[in-house]
Amino acid sequence: MLHLEPEAKIFACSQSVYLAEKIAKEYGIPLGKITMSKYSDGEFQPSYEESIRGLRVFIVCSTFPTADNLMEMLLMIDAAKRASARHITAVIPYFGWARQDRKDKPRVPIGAKLVANLLDAAGATRVMTMDLHADQIQGFFEKPVDHLFASTIFLPYVKSLGLDNLTIASPDMGGSKRAYAYSKFLESDVVICYKQRKEANIIDTMELIGEVKGRNVILVDDMIDTGGTLAKAADLMIEKGALSVRAICTHAILSGDAYEKIENSKLLELIVTDSIPLKKESNKIRVLSCAPLFAEVMHMVHHNNSISGKFIM
Numbered sequence: 001m002l003h004l005e006p007e008a009k010i011f012a013c014s015q016s017v018y019l020a021e022k023i024a025k026e027y028g029i030p031l032g033k034i035t036m037s038k039y040s041d042g043e044f045q046p047s048y049e050e051s052i053r054g055l056r057v058f059i060v061c062s063t064f065p066t067a068d069n070l071m072e073m074l075l076m077i078d079a080a081k082r083a084s085a086r087h088i089t090a091v092i093p094y095f096g097w098a099r100q101d102r103k104d105k106p107r108v109p110i111g112a113k114l115v116a117n118l119l120d121a122a123g124a125t126r127v128m129t130m131d132l133h134a135d136q137i138q139g140f141f142e143k144p145v146d147h148l149f150a151s152t153i154f155l156p157y158v159k160s161l162g163l164d165n166l167t168i169a170s171p172d173m174g175g176s177k178r179a180y181a182y183s184k185f186l187e188s189d190v191v192i193c194y195k196q197r198k199e200a201n202i203i204d205t206m207e208l209i210g211e212v213k214g215r216n217v218i219l220v221d222d223m224i225d226t227g228g229t230l231a232k233a234a235d236l237m238i239e240k241g242a243l244s245v246r247a248i249c250t251h252a253i254l255s256g257d258a259y260e261k262i263e264n265s266k267l268l269e270l271i272v273t274d275s276i277p278l279k280k281e282s283n284k285i286r287v288l289s290c291a292p293l294f295a296e297v298m299h300m301v302h303h304n305n306s307i308s309g310k311f312i313m
């Protein structure tokens with residue numbers, strides 16, 4: 001009897017269909033069919049409209065707010081488990097609640113660990129994500145985690161700019177490791193922004209550690225939320241004599257008046273991925289798709305090939 005390798009199928013949560021369609025196209029298979037039943041009180045129930053028995057199922061869902069995205073993914077994982085899928089991979093381009101990775105004051109939750117537990121309890125056998133807010137979040141999972149780096153997408157673009165006197169910058173002390181990794185690959189200098197906050201999303205003071213005069217600066221971060229940090233950092237660097245300031249941010253959360261802050265700042269360009277859909281267009285924002293990266297790694301995982309070659313840094 002001929003034993004063929006089990007087929008793989010790709011499905012998507014409602015808010016991530018835009019990305020899953022691109023991933024499926026890059027992978028070379030059609031996006032799987034899902035129907036969503038909704039009740040008048042807001043409850044919803046996903047249903048697979050094709051057999052997934054014995055197959056590897058990839059469920060694509062960025063878990064940005066609202067919490068419906070996360071709940072929808074959990075329900076889809078549970079449904080796949082009960083439909084006898086052989087492998088269930090939660091593909092989470094943007095892993096929400098990742099900023100809650102520790103107790104930074106008394107009587108607060110560790111949200112990232114809770115989400116990891118929920119995915120495990122629902123029945124995910126593998127997790128695939130990109131640029132976690134903190135690398136150690138991988139340790140919250142008892143299942144394999146493929147932690148991809150958007151540097152695979154960004155670095156070729158940065159090199160294509162052909163910038164002289166390049167300097168990589170971190171907008172805060174916590175991102176210094178990422179900045180040094182980029183600078184090592186690009187053989188450039190590094191500067192660090194030191195900031196103090198009065199409260200979440202509100203910066204009190206910011207100082208610059210390093211020299212930017214006469215340099216083309218690229219700020220590197222894992223996410224941009226309100227845009228306050230990057231706008232303030234860009235303005236400060238131009239004041240200090242930088243020739244230009246660009247920013248690379250994997251996840252474009254862009255909440256509140258972030259778009260206005262970016263437009264009014266000295267940032268020449270903001271480069272992001274499509275892990276989260278943009279709420280509106282901006283001449284300053286360039287989107288590089290992460291779909292080819294995820295499709296290629298998903299194909300490697302399905303065929304049990306090594307993915308280490310996809311990690312530039």
